[in-house]
Amino acid sequence: MDTLVSQLQRQFRDYTISLYHQGFLDDQFTELKKLQDECSPDFVAEVVSLFFEDCEKLIGNMARALDQTGNVDFSLVGSSVHQLKGSSSSVGAKRVKGLCVTFKECCDSQNFEGCVRCLQQVDIEYKSLKAKLQDLFSLEQQIVQAGGRIPQVDI
């Protein structure tokens, strides 16, 4: 008989696997999960939320910098991209990181349109990742509320 808990757990497992397969997350995310224990039960959530705040801030900086038409400070944009790349690689946001690499190249070559395009893509990408991770976390909460344990997912 399928209880609510096991249903949720299956959902969670499937969703997590899909995220990995679709390239949203990579191994680093798995590493993060390893660091979550009784001492820091919300470690992953905290890191992830910090990352998204960071994203927002950096993207805002970059948008402002790119708005200065005719006087774009590419080094500023470049350093922000560098930061974003570092952050995304720390949390395992694979797609974002990939985009940052492209973005960096555009900055280095001072390709304005390229930068703008990359920025838009990065914006879309991080937001979708944020939504997906929120779904994942809410699934976790549902499992916990239903009295079950969050299953270990091996990719």
Add this chain to the structure above:
Amino acid sequence: MMEVCNCIEPQWPADELLMKYQYISDFFIAVAYFSIPLELIYFVKKSAVFPYRWVLVQFGAFIVLCGATHLINLWTFTTNSRTVALVMTTAKVLTAVVSCATALMLVHIIPDLLSVKTRELFLKNKAAELDREMGLIRTQEETGRHVRMLTHEIRSTLDRHTILKTTLVELGRTLALEECALWMPTRTGLELQLSYTLRQQHPVEYTVPIQLPVINQVFGTSRAVKISPNSPVARLRPVSGKYLLGEVVAVRVPLLHLSNFQINDWPELSTKRYALMVLMLPSDSARQWHVHELELVEVVADQVAVALSHAAILEESMRARDLLMEQNVALDIARREAETAIRARNDFLAVMNHEMRTPMHAIIALSSLLQETELTPEQRLMVETVLKSSSLLATLMNDVLDLSRLEDGSLQLELGTFNLHTLFREVLNLIKPIAVVKKLPITLNLAPDLPEFVVGDEKRLMQIILNIVGNAVKFSKQGSISVTALVTKSDNRAPPDFFVVPTGSHFYLRVKVKDLGAGINPQDIPKLFTKFAQTQSLATRSSGGSGLGLAISKRFVNLMEGNIWIESEGVGKGCTAIFDVKLGISNESKQSGIPKVPANPQHVNFAGLKVLVMDENGVSRMVTKGLLVHLGCEVATVSSSEECLRVVSHEHRVVFMDVCTPGVENYQIALRIHEKFTKRHQRPLLVALTGNTDKSTKERCMSFGLDGVLLKPVSLDNMRNVLSDLLEHRVLYEAM
């Protein structure tokens, strides 16, 4: 009554004088008769209490009418007219009626009046009685007040003398006594001594034997007893020209506490001891002892007894307290002296330890060297003797120093892993030469389940075994010596105060050394383990030794949570020395004698390891911190190089610095840290976290003095391995 004169026609001339007198008398009678009712009415009006007014009215009427009759008589001396006769008749008739009525009334009234009188008398008596009783009560109240006041005075002080003096004074005052005295039993209890008097100052040492009949009489009852003024206890006043000595009363005062009257030699301690209080009324006063006064005296005597006991108890407790304080002070001084002595001894030992050993070392070393050179046989013999003697002396010194440290409790076992089997064989090798010389075969039996590698203090265990076996050899002239070592279980025979419980990774080693030598008198066995005591005859005295061996061995055995004892069946029957010690079982099969803490190839736990993480990127900083915290480190984070320089201290073992951001500045910090920590062991290890994998980064890191490079992002296992390698080897360039 009056005489009605029936003369109708009196003739004046013959009895004129008589008539005149009658006339006058009648007049006066009438006047009197009229005035009496007036007086009655007046006085009755004045007193509102008189209940018989109607009677009075009647009486008044009666009298008035009588008077009227007499008045009318005045007119009868002359010719009686018809009116006068009529009036007279009427008056007489009325008078008759009223007087009869009054007479009848009076029959009822007079008894009542009489009873009023009796009641009055009765009431008067009652009033007198009440007055008397009032007087009594008042006196009693006075007495009570006196008692209360006395008690208050007596109990307001806890000083014995004040109590007694006050008692006498107050009693003297209250009862207006001539003399008041207190006799206390003496130390021996055989006599009563005059201790306090009221009037006479400085009573002389005046005693009376306690066994007098009068005294026994008084002591026999708790009441106040009247005694003769001539009895020895009462003969206190100068008897001069007094006719009548005042009455004397004596009462006993129980002494409820013996503290002040130490009867050390008194064979039978009577439970109750009394003092005697003697009170004398003034002479020539004819005063008598009243009951209430006697009661007062008894009450006071009781109160005094209580007050005295309190005073005695207080004295006792004060004395005890003073004694305690003195003892405390003495103890404190003794303790301080002891501490000073210990300190002095420790200082001495510390100094001597060094001072004595240095020359000893020199002697032993040089003698050994001398032995190696070319010597004549005589010289060799001399050098050998010197060496032997100095070794002995060195051992002796060590023993003494060890023992003193053992006693302080400052000696600690040096634990290490060693081979138990080898230890036994070494001991035997050491002893064998002497045993062979004395022709004493020694056998060693090691139990098959005896662990080979154990954890314990190798040196001291060897010392113990050597000591025991050495003793066996020393005190045996013939026979064999057997040394047995086994693992003991809890059901083995052991002294009753020792309970053997093998725990987890520990076991109890039991060593039995049996010899067939001199043996020991069972009575001497307890003394064996005391310092410097050797049960010896002159013969064995030559075997040398300080007598400390067993004492030290016992201390060591105790330190190893074990027990040591000796069994012997008597002199000449040999003895068995047995000891148990707790040893740990080692996992290693290493055969090194180097004491080493069992090391695992991998540190899995970096508990409390202080590290510093420097990263400008908040997210990666957080991730790195989480990683290290998960491994158990104590992590501090900084976000810039300046901050890093400020925060870094020698407490941090490792500094992880992010060098991803382009620029050379990040590497500069490594140089600055090198500058800051000049001593190599104080400097924290520096690890760079970078996203680059090329060789140039590695070379650059090395050139800037970093101890290692890590590729971001770092996995948990990676970090773990890296940290343990780093801490072991202090360098790491492999995690690429």
